[in-house]
Amino acid sequence: MEESAATYDPSRYERPSVTVDVVIFTLQNRELNVLLVNRRRWPYEGYWAIPGGFIEMNETLEQAARRELEEETGVRDVYLEQLCTFGDPGRDPRTRVISVTYIALVRADAQRLRASDESTDVSWFAVRALPSALAFDHDQILAYAISRLRSKLEYTTLAFQLLPEVFSILELKHIYEQILGEKLDKGNFYRKIKEAGILEETSLVREGRGRPTRLWRFSQDRGDKQFVFRWREDRINEKVE
Amino acid sequence: MEESAATYDPSRYERPSVTVDVVIFTLQNRELNVLLVNRRRWPYEGYWAIPGGFIEMNETLEQAARRELEEETGVRDVYLEQLCTFGDPGRDPRTRVISVTYIALVRADAQRLRASDESTDVSWFAVRALPSALAFDHDQILAYAISRLRSKLEYTTLAFQLLPEVFSILELKHIYEQILGEKLDKGNFYRKIKEAGILEETSLVREGRGRPTRLWRFSQDRGDKQFVFRWREDRINEKVE
């Protein structure tokens, strides 16, 4: 009961440790990728884990997440959203740890990203080829993060957070296909995205093997334009939304 | 970084307190209601707050939430879902407190509910007539809980968690209207809910002033029947989902 908080004596209750873990997504050669770090010590030595760390007493949870994110990728100003909090008693053998998890979406064109340098044991993994077992309950966290990303894609403009500044419409379609795991119709995709009015044409084109591609940017100044992209109906069985 | 966890020395980091707070919804005379407790001491003495309490070291977060829920309402086996975690440094003047919040949906027909007995300072409030200021950042939490409930209603069968065992279709419609804050068309509602195939007819009827009402129950054994109820499109501007 909240009332017991009023009589709270700090020494009376054991306090758990609290960490913030960040599932960092990006697009790497047209595949959805996620950043993992390799653990060097017990427990789960040699296992891959979601990057994270302990919160400091004077920062908000989101600030902690941004700090971790910047430490790992050198990137600021990315999309960040709270996912869920995990806190089963046995999940960390050392002590009781509560993990507040976040999802981050990072643009593919940030060069510092490739700083998966060899000295620190950090690496990108395609979500379709993840390590078979992760440290702690991180499999579970990651699976949940992916399903959440998938479902949010359908009714938000989240996908743009993964794209470079300019892109072609078929590239955008490709991301949707990647993340939704489903082939989409080209014509219908063009129609929908154009009608949504959230793209600005640029004067750029990209040359390729066939007809050159017109490039677009995500229009910042869209008023309250909405973009609901529901190709699928099976957003149902997720608990927690 | 996760690695620092490996070198973790419990005494090296200050640990925050962790509470679990539960926003408990129910239906009380056809209105969506929420349970609040009145605080008796500093801080926020006399203010209404969302019920909650400190986690114990050997229980999961969900167990803690169920424990709180049962303490407040005497109810078990209700729908429970994690909402979000709040942890700004200044939110509790006593010490750093991280609150993991949950939403609970409680059936209206559990009699023990009315045990808002006068001795403990606990009471139901219609969400349309909430106290003007709540303790801590609980206004924020509550507002978020309501918006989440609203949006989940559109694509899940959550509303059934609020209803008694048997109910009429128009009662169900009424809940949707309550929570979505919008008038729905009777005919269309009948059509949709019937097509969804998630209701079982009972032999019961309820007599009233006009034509008696057929009563239904939510069918447990629906296979993978889905129910997407999207009358509205403005599920967009919520962050975090």
Added chain:
DNA sequence: TCAATAGTGTCTTTGAGACACTATCCG
């Protein structure tokens, strides 16, 4: 010319929404 990629047009089917209608009770 063809292969390759980009982009458009159009028909069909579905389902949301509006709204008028019928049904069954009490007095």
Added chain:
DNA sequence: CGGATAGTGTCTCAAAGACACTATTGA
């Protein structure tokens, strides 16, 4: 009968989806 509440039928219009077509490049 009329008022009150429950429940059904049906028309319209917009949008999703299927799919065939045109466009522009390089070799």
